Amino acid sequence: MIPISDDNPTLRFPVVTVLLLIALGLAWVLVQGAGFDPVRLAATVCNLGLVPGEITGQAAVGTAVPLGMGLYCVVDREPINILTPLLSMFLHGGWAHLLGNGLFLWVFGRNVEDSMGRMRFLVFYLLCGLAAAMAQIAIDPGSPAPMVGASGAISGVLGAYLILYPRVRVHVFVGFFLLSLPAYFVLLVWIGLQLLSGLPQVTSIHHVTSSGVAVWAHIGGFFAGVLLVKFFANPEMVAARTFIRRRNYPTHW
Numbered sequence: 001m002i003p004i005s006d007d008n009p010t011l012r013f014p015v016v017t018v019l020l021l022i023a024l025g026l027a028w029v030l031v032q033g034a035g036f037d038p039v040r041l042a043a044t045v046c047n048l049g050l051v052p053g054e055i056t057g058q059a060a061v062g063t064a065v066p067l068g069m070g071l072y073c074v075v076d077r078e079p080i081n082i083l084t085p086l087l088s089m090f091l092h093g094g095w096a097h098l099l100g101n102g103l104f105l106w107v108f109g110r111n112v113e114d115s116m117g118r119m120r121f122l123v124f125y126l127l128c129g130l131a132a133a134m135a136q137i138a139i140d141p142g143s144p145a146p147m148v149g150a151s152g153a154i155s156g157v158l159g160a161y162l163i164l165y166p167r168v169r170v171h172v173f174v175g176f177f178l179l180s181l182p183a184y185f186v187l188l189v190w191i192g193l194q195l196l197s198g199l200p201q202v203t204s205i206h207h208v209t210s211s212g213v214a215v216w217a218h219i220g221g222f223f224a225g226v227l228l229v230k231f232f233a234n235p236e237m238v239a240a241r242t243f244i245r246r247r248n249y250p251t252h253w
Contacts, residue, residue, distance in 0.1 A: 001172040001186055003107045008168045009244050011237070014110035016118045020125065021102055024150055027090040028098050035094055038069055046073035047080070049146030050088040050133055054081045058142035065145050075144045085133035086126070091148040101150045107170070108161045109154070115164055115241060116232045124232040128156020128224045135220020139198075147214055152221035155194075159225025162187040164238060168245065194218045 031048075033040040045067065053059020054075055064072040080087075092098040113121040132152020166184035173179075198215040 001174050001181075001189065003104065003170050003172045003186065004178075006107060006111065006168055006170045006183070007180075007245070008111045008165055009241065010110055010114045011240060011244070012114055014113045016122050016125075017105060017109040017113050020109070020122075020150075021105060023090055024092070024098060024102060024105075028092055032091060039071065041093075042067045042071040042073070044091060045093060045146050045148050047078075048084060048087045048091055049073075049148040050084045050136075051075060051081070051146050052137040052141055052143040054144075055085070055137055056141040059144040063144040073144075073146050085130055088133070088146075088148045089126075089129040089150050089153055092150070093148055097149055101154055105150065105154050105157065109157050111165065111241075112157050112160045112229075115160075115234065115238045117234055117237065120232045120234070124160070124225075124228060125153050125157065127228060128159075128221045129153030131224035132156065132217040132221030135224075136214045136217040138220075139216040140214070147217065149217075152217035155218045155221030156225030156228070158187055158190065159222040159227075160229035160233070163226055163229045164233060191219070191222050194222070 028034055032044045035041050051059065051073075053063070054077070057077075059075045061075055061077055063075040065074075067073055092101065109121075109125075112124075116124060129150070129152050132155060133147075136147060136152075161183060166182065166187075168183045169180045170183050170186045171178060171180050172186055194215050198219050
């Protein structure tokens, strides 16, 4: 399912959501060269991406992971590694990875931002991204494979949306069909698919590729969002949005 919009009105312009989208785009173009140079792309993924085994020290220095086209990422002990849980949240492995994350962030992020306030939302987003990174490190602490992407933080936004607006209609493409479905259905199907993909890794670890965030980062970010949303949501903002939505879409309640 590919979401394209929802029936959730916003009361304020989503400044932080837009700035995050711009930051993701600038990182992709200025830091990663928009993916046009495979060597530069691989270097950014390897050097700035999150490598669980580098964080925990469980991956041996010199371990090489293939990134394609004769390129390898080699485990090191550089000081910048400690910052990669944050830096990796702004990097991507390809255009599809970037655009897919950007679409989900736009559809769901502006509503969650409007329910928290700008600075609260920014802190919430970053905390969910860090929780996502920690979840993947916990499930595979010795992995030498780099991980990049905003998916973990955005998963936290999805978790918050599920708690705040479970019955709001979300317009999604399912194959060639455009459907209007309740948010709880869209988001529970999404997290259910993540769990189905991730549970086998509990007993048999499969290292992720550098093309995206590992599935347990999705799961960790999502449940972080579910748990943290009540601490960050502004009840007055949520109530105001709910009143307007019920007035505009009375048949959805």
